[in-house]
Amino acid sequence: MNDTKTENAFSRGGDAATVEDRDVLEIVARLHDERPADIVETLNALSPDEAAAVLLHLPIDRAIDVLDEPDLNDEAEIVPLLPRDRAAALLSGMSADRLADIFPEFDEVVQQELLTRLDPEMRRTLKQLLSYPEETAGSLMTTEFVSVPANWTVGQTLRHIRMVEGSRETVYSIYVLDPQNGRLVKAVPLRRLISADPDDSVTSAGPDRKPISVTAMTGSDDVARQITKYDLLAVPVLDGEGRVIGIVTFDDVMDLMIDRQTEEVHRFGGMEALDEPYMEIGFWEMIRKRGGWLCVLFLSEMLTASAMQSFEGELEKAIVLTLFIPLIMSSGGNSGSQATSLLIRALALRELSLRDWWRVALREMPTGVVLGTMLGIIGIARIAIWQETGLYDYGTHWHLIALTVGCALIGIVLFGSLAGSMLPFALKRLGFDPATASAPFVATLVDVSGLVIYFSVAILILRGTLL
Amino acid sequence: MNDTKTENAFSRGGDAATVEDRDVLEIVARLHDERPADIVETLNALSPDEAAAVLLHLPIDRAIDVLDEPDLNDEAEIVPLLPRDRAAALLSGMSADRLADIFPEFDEVVQQELLTRLDPEMRRTLKQLLSYPEETAGSLMTTEFVSVPANWTVGQTLRHIRMVEGSRETVYSIYVLDPQNGRLVKAVPLRRLISADPDDSVTSAGPDRKPISVTAMTGSDDVARQITKYDLLAVPVLDGEGRVIGIVTFDDVMDLMIDRQTEEVHRFGGMEALDEPYMEIGFWEMIRKRGGWLCVLFLSEMLTASAMQSFEGELEKAIVLTLFIPLIMSSGGNSGSQATSLLIRALALRELSLRDWWRVALREMPTGVVLGTMLGIIGIARIAIWQETGLYDYGTHWHLIALTVGCALIGIVLFGSLAGSMLPFALKRLGFDPATASAPFVATLVDVSGLVIYFSVAILILRGTLL
Numbered sequence: 065m066n067d068t069k070t071e072n073a074f075s076r077g078g079d080a081a082t083v084e085d086r087d088v089l090e091i092v093a094r095l096h097d098e099r100p101a102d103i104v105e106t107l108n109a110l111s112p113d114e115a116a117a118v119l120l121h122l123p124i125d126r127a128i129d130v131l132d133e134p135d136l137n138d139e140a141e142i143v144p145l146l147p148r149d150r151a152a153a154l155l156s157g158m159s160a161d162r163l164a165d166i167f168p169e170f171d172e173v174v175q176q177e178l179l180t181r182l183d184p185e186m187r188r189t190l191k192q193l194l195s196y197p198e199e200t201a202g203s204l205m206t207t208e209f210v211s212v213p214a215n216w217t218v219g220q221t222l223r224h225i226r227m228v229e230g231s232r233e234t235v236y237s238i239y240v241l242d243p244q245n246g247r248l249v250k251a252v253p254l255r256r257l258i259s260a261d262p263d264d265s266v267t268s269a270g271p272d273r274k275p276i277s278v279t280a281m282t283g284s285d286d287v288a289r290q291i292t293k294y295d296l297l298a299v300p301v302l303d304g305e306g307r308v309i310g311i312v313t314f315d316d317v318m319d320l321m322i323d324r325q326t327e328e329v330h331r332f333g334g335m336e337a338l339d340e341p342y343m344e345i346g347f348w349e350m351i352r353k354r355g356g357w358l359c360v361l362f363l364s365e366m367l368t369a370s371a372m373q374s375f376e377g378e379l380e381k382a383i384v385l386t387l388f389i390p391l392i393m394s395s396g397g398n399s400g401s402q403a404t405s406l407l408i409r410a411l412a413l414r415e416l417s418l419r420d421w422w423r424v425a426l427r428e429m430p431t432g433v434v435l436g437t438m439l440g441i442i443g444i445a446r447i448a449i450w451q452e453t454g455l456y457d458y459g460t461h462w463h464l465i466a467l468t469v470g471c472a473l474i475g476i477v478l479f480g481s482l483a484g485s486m487l488p489f490a491l492k493r494l495g496f497d498p499a500t501a502s503a504p505f506v507a508t509l510v511d512v513s514g515l516v517i518y519f520s521v522a523i524l525i526l527r528g529t530l531l
Numbered sequence: 532m533n534d535t536k537t538e539n540a541f542s543r544g545g546d547a548a549t550v551e552d553r554d555v556l557e558i559v560a561r562l563h564d565e566r567p568a569d570i571v572e573t574l575n576a577l578s579p580d581e582a583a584a585v586l587l588h589l590p591i592d593r594a595i596d597v598l599d600e601p602d603l604n605d606e607a608e609i610v611p612l613l614p615r616d617r618a619a620a621l622l623s624g625m626s627a628d629r630l631a632d633i634f635p636e637f638d639e640v641v642q643q644e645l646l647t648r649l650d651p652e653m654r655r656t657l658k659q660l661l662s663y664p665e666e667t668a669g670s671l672m673t674t675e676f677v678s679v680p681a682n683w684t685v686g687q688t689l690r691h692i693r694m695v696e697g698s699r700e701t702v703y704s705i706y707v708l709d710p711q712n713g714r715l716v717k718a719v720p721l722r723r724l725i726s727a728d729p730d731d732s733v734t735s736a737g738p739d740r741k742p743i744s745v746t747a748m749t750g751s752d753d754v755a756r757q758i759t760k761y762d763l764l765a766v767p768v769l770d771g772e773g774r775v776i777g778i779v780t781f782d783d784v785m786d787l788m789i790d791r792q793t794e795e796v797h798r799f800g801g802m803e804a805l806d807e808p809y810m811e812i813g814f815w816e817m818i819r820k821r822g823g824w825l826c827v828l829f830l831s832e833m834l835t836a837s838a839m840q841s842f843e844g845e846l847e848k849a850i851v852l853t854l855f856i857p858l859i860m861s862s863g864g865n866s867g868s869q870a871t872s873l874l875i876r877a878l879a880l881r882e883l884s885l886r887d888w889w890r891v892a893l894r895e896m897p898t899g900v901v902l903g904t905m906l907g908i909i910g911i912a913r914i915a916i917w918q919e920t921g922l923y924d925y926g927t928h929w930h931l932i933a934l935t936v937g938c939a940l941i942g943i944v945l946f947g948s949l950a951g952s953m954l955p956f957a958l959k960r961l962g963f964d965p966a967t968a969s970a971p972f973v974a975t976l977v978d979v980s981g982l983v984i985y986f987s988v989a990i991l992i993l994r995g996t997l998l
Binding site (some may be wrong): 077097099101136145146221222224225226229230235238254255256258259272273278291292293294295297308314315317318319321322324325326328329330333334335338341342343344350351354355357358359360361363365366368369372373379380383386387388389390391395396397398399401402403404405406407408409410413415420423424427431434435438439442443446449456477502504508511515 | 564566568602609615618635657691692693696697702721722723725739740743757758760762764781783784785786789791792793795796799800802805808809810814817818821822824825826827828830832833835836839840843846847850853854855856857858860861862864865866868869871872873874875876877880882883887890891894897898901905906907910913923944964969971973974975978982987
């Protein structure tokens, strides 16, 4: 089926100059001097059919560079539209880590057809990379790095770099291996190498320290942390024996950081993170990502109806109390959402660890009381002003109602700050990502308790008068 | 005052071996082989006095590397504790961009005392860097880059790099300048240079394209976008004449991205972003950052009390309606928060631009209706189950109440999705950062309208029965 489509798309590539064909050639001509990242922007605005036609007409080196760009959308649709041999040639030229990212997105039939046509070296590498679970160093790494034995000289190493430069993702870190067992001995920056004496041993050009490294199973966030902490261009990935099996480069980590940021904001907004741009994602996929959490939150929030039902007697006696329910509940949610946002980041940045929870609680308690008092004073002033100016009549006991609102606000903001700050710790303790704690999640958690606090304060203060 | 403190801190540095002194020397010995980023972690756990003592005892090169690390806290307190001449020597050795970051944090007296002692070249650079506004390429850039005239050969350039390598932040991009007017002609990667013929002209080793560049006033987010989009190690900063005045390197951009992510999450949580770690920030500073927005949101949310007051008649006739107020309001807030989180990221990543607002609105409308219908069905089922099983008696008109809740949910989720998605566009249109739209902000916006929708639906459906 896909093959017929390919034929249709590319019979156009022959002599029969249709309008679409001229369009494609015009686009190809215009893209000639553009950078790969800019070509990608143009392709993303085209249909997969058109994008495939453009890719087919670009010089093969340029087409490979374009496929290597992580921002290209729809590669899973574009590549199968190309003649299989051309597609296999393009994929064989790609960087191994990027190929391992897109390959699983193809249909199984397409995967099989392409796999048999891939360059055997690339096929082996691809299989190896695909064997690592997602979100690990193994799944992020590329195998195109430069390594030399420790008994080489600086001059030998530089000659080697000149030869392999074109086929390596980076040559700015050179990995020096023990010639006996292949273990990583040193990581020598190219800048040190070029200022060293060519006759010196390559090991003497590097720093004395053991190089920073990760294993294939190191989590991708930890890889990012190593690279940003030590300002590395790349970090080597070692196997159990200490041999280099790949490297993760800084640009892959940057892309990862951007994806993580999107993920974190989506999840904090109370939904599953979208992994595609807003306008690209299917309607029902969007409903699924948003509807799931929305229903869970709705079901939990139903407890507020039950809480209200249990205070039915009080509600009937003092309807005036209902006027402030939304105001009071939202204050709890807001203070909780602030505290959660603070703790999610503090935990993500490792500024705090699990055992610091009590230090945070000790900090949130006075913070909650001060913030609650601020809101309480405003709330009391609001009621007093409306009453005194005659804007609204809260009844003879209006000062008691104002006191109830003020005291309830202190209790609720205190509770919100505490609950909001402890939730990320609780999630982490239970083995979840602390960033699962979304603003709506905290608000829901705080709402039920907020109602109970409000009515309890009301019963305490208003017993014998309104209640 | 600071000077006396310095004397106290460093008279200990003499022969009188106090306990603290031995502690410091022990720490210094332990840190001897550590990487600067690891030394920083140790210093951050010490008091400024102790950290200054350690810095004083470290070899000067190591101490400079430590000060160059952006993760060092309290450098504004540590540096003034050092003898002025030592401090000036350290600062003169730092990378210019990092010095420009920390220098403004010193007291004015300290700034003056240090400035006169700085190496004249560094003093001039520092003054230049400090003249650019924050959050611009000018404030991020460093002046330590490698440039050569376009009439040099590859061999000449490599010899030059070997000489200056030690004093440059990066040598992996070489900027080739027009020998006449100093304008940037090319950016040649070092990897191309070492594989080129030493007798070739340096310009022939570079790519044909005009190099990517920014100006000193380019916003830091745009700089980050250029670097991540084109996978650059560094981007040159040009003046009005096209001459290179500095470069921004990828590691500075990574640090910026991490700060931005924290900022975005804090702001989405409904507060001003903290610029220091949670446990480092002062109590009243924290109150200020959280209290401001909390008060603004509280004042806006007061409109809910006014809305409730205006439906007082309905409330008295049908108290049963109050039971569902928290449930219904929170659903509007949750769907709004989801939509806002989606649009904040889509706008930040430039997936969408201002003029796409109507495409988003057209997408959010059916999404809101479907999500609202899902919640509406659950809400109706909840009321029916409670009623039929005798858990609660909603009165003879319970099916009309259920219908009211169901219809109100559709209206409110639709409104929440629309308002939440349009808010970031509106903020951007008004010249604010779309990320000012926090989850609590959206919830507040949706709450008042949610109440009005709920009571309007109730009046429509229940008129003649309960109302």
